[in-house]
Amino acid sequence: MSVASAAFASAVLVVASIAHAQPLNSSADHRSDGPGGFADLAEKVGPAVIGVNAKVVAADDDNSPGQSAEPDGSPDQDTPRLAPGPGRRGPGSMPGSGEMTSIGSGFFISADGYAVTSNHLLGGSDAADVRTSDSKVYKAKVVGKDPVSDLAVLKVDGRTDFAFVRLADQAPRAGDWVLAVGNSFGLGNTVNAGIVSARARDLESGPSEDFVQIDARINRGDSGGPSFNAHGDVIGVNSLIVSPSGGSVGVAFAVPADTVKTVVPQLKEKGAVTRGWMGAQVQSITPDVAESLGANSLRGAVVVGVQSGGPAAKAGLKRGDAITSVNDEPIKSANELTRKVYAAAPGSSVKLSMVRDKAQNSLSVTLGQLAQSQAPAGLPK
Incomplete structure (x- = not known):
């Protein structure tokens, strides 16, 4: 065996020996040279991504983000609009019924069960159900919510060995590969690949954050889920799409990792953000x-x-x-x-x-x- 082959085999063994509760990504190299395929990356980060279901109150004319009474961008709208990429109403929830199930995504950021998701998925709820990639369902309490950044923190108790991922230390560049993982249409973990289309998007009608624009297809149920760079670091939390009809057309926006790093510690500590x-x-x-x-x-x-x-x-x-x-x-x-x-x-x-x-x-x-x-x-x- 050549020296190069031996080194490669050794590296594979090291990766395979990482404990389940260790971070599922590597921050050693932040250059994004694009993988030959996304299967290994999806397999590595997938266990940290969760489906999020929450019971929310629905008004008769409810058209709030994440649980619209009909697809955002009704047929008579012929111009693109900002629409929540996120959730969808659960089966059996009818307009005017007073309660419906908001379905979205999230991801664990620590082995002891702290997870990030989108605020608008939770409505006024103080609890949610989360489903892991192995189809196990856990009760989660809402630790904190922030309507400005559209971020929320959940906590699942009882385990300290959840697979988790880390937030990127460096902002992505336009053209970098991105892998979005989420609970598309409530079907379970689904991956969509694309690139970073732009950085620091300033959406006047959206929250006051510099969005990362991506062209990976973000669908209903994906809101709150992570977008990863080629090394498995979370570069953003998927939040919005621009669409003429409410369906994905490849123009999506994620709350950047830098914002998540600022907001999440405050939500964990005191349940809200001081501004x-x-x-x-x-x-x-x-x-x-x-x-x-x-x-x-x-x-x-x-x-x-x-x-x-x-x-x-x-x-x-x-x-x-x-x-x-x-x-x-x-x-x-x-x-x-x-x-x-x-x-x-x-x-x-x-x-x-x-x-x-x-x-x-x-x-x-x-x-x-x-x-x-x-x-x-x-x-x-």
Whole structure:
């Protein structure tokens, strides 16, 4: 046997000897050169992916994400729309029945049963059923939910040897291979391969996160499931699709791993995420708005409303102010402004540079804390 052959055989033996409760991926090399096939990768990460079922309340006209009364994008809609890629209503759940089963996906992040899924799948439920790849069903409690990032954490008790995966340490590049695994249509673990189409997608009608866009087909039941790079690291949590009819057309969005790393520890510790709050409604500056302000190249966010008694109102922010930077860092959109405010600690002060009455101006806002009732929905309706 040659030296090269011996080294390869030795490497195979090492991989085969990894204990079941060890992480199912490898972070040794983050270059994504694309596998010759996806079977080995799917076999390696599949045991960590779970199906998630939750009982949620359904209104008579319910069309909320994850459990639509009919496929998102009804026949009379001929333009693409943001639609939840996620869940579907379970068998026997009829509109107006008051309760239905939301079906989605998730994945274990530790051997002791902590798992990540999508917030919108859970509705107001504080428990869910999870099904592992070997068809075993467990009761899981909802540890925490975050409507802003559309993430939630579940906990299954009673075992400490669940297969689990890790979050990627590096952001993917456009063109990298991606493998999406989920509970498509409630059928059980299903894999779909594709590439990262784009990074840092800013969806004005979605949650305030920089989405990873992928072209792997995300279907109903896949929301909350992971998308992996070629080494088995989770690069995102599948959340949304863009579709003219509600069906997958290969344009899907995942909450990036960096966001998951920020949100999940807070959900595990205290069940919610602490964010700064300004008390102002903003929208991105369009060319028309920029022209009206006398600065065609102006970028940022224009204030369209100020909440009475809120931090922004107390600081003197007014409707029509065009905010161009936060703490002297330029912003390009309303979502970028929102992300910066959310990332700041309540009680801290942020400096806003802006254009008011066609003149440069600035002021400082002492932020409050975003309450759950003030948080925007994680998905568009």
